[in-house]
Amino acid sequence: MFFFTNNIALHLIENPHLVRACAALGVTLPSRKKLATLYLEEAYNSVKAATVAWCRCAGNLAVLATDGWRSRLAASGTPLLNVIKLLPTRAIFCKVIPASGVVKDADWITETHIQLANDVFDGQPDNWVGFLMDNTKANRKAMVQLRQHNPK
Numbered sequence: 001m002f003f004f005t006n007n008i009a010l011h012l013i014e015n016p017h018l019v020r021a022c023a024a025l026g027v028t029l030p031s032r033k034k035l036a037t038l039y040l041e042e043a044y045n046s047v048k049a050a051t052v053a054w055c056r057c058a059g060n061l062a063v064l065a066t067d068g069w070r071s072r073l074a075a076s077g078t079p080l081l082n083v084i085k086l087l088p089t090r091a092i093f094c095k096v097i098p099a100s101g102v103v104k105d106a107d108w109i110t111e112t113h114i115q116l117a118n119d120v121f122d123g124q125p126d127n128w129v130g131f132l133m134d135n136t137k138a139n140r141k142a143m144v145q146l147r148q149h150n151p152k
Helices: 010-014 016-024 032-057 106-120 137-149
Strands: 062-069 080-086 091-098 128-132
Touching (some): 010 016, 010 032, 032 091, 062 106, 106 137
Antiparallel strands (some): 062 080
């Protein structure tokens, strides 16, 4: 899990200096393949289980936050939309959506957020309390449309 939680490139598990240092301590490192398959799957399942438990503690209720951004260094300058699930005690990063080639008007924003809510909340839209997004004209119009779609 150390490699995954500290953003260490997996190929470094084969670094001869690391292998020798660990061997001197009596530690045998896993193979790169095992690290990238079995241990990555175990780490993913552990994080997923913790996320489900955190959501249950919050009564499965959350706010969906989105933030659009662009950087010439990220995805070759493609506009991106970060999706974050906000719980009372923590925030959970859900995904990044590429947003190139679309008109980011209120209709697109509304449709995208409805789809995101269904995806992020496993098809249970009653569990989303609301949305949090930037205060642009298109977003304000989308918020009105979202309230009309789900007036609760």
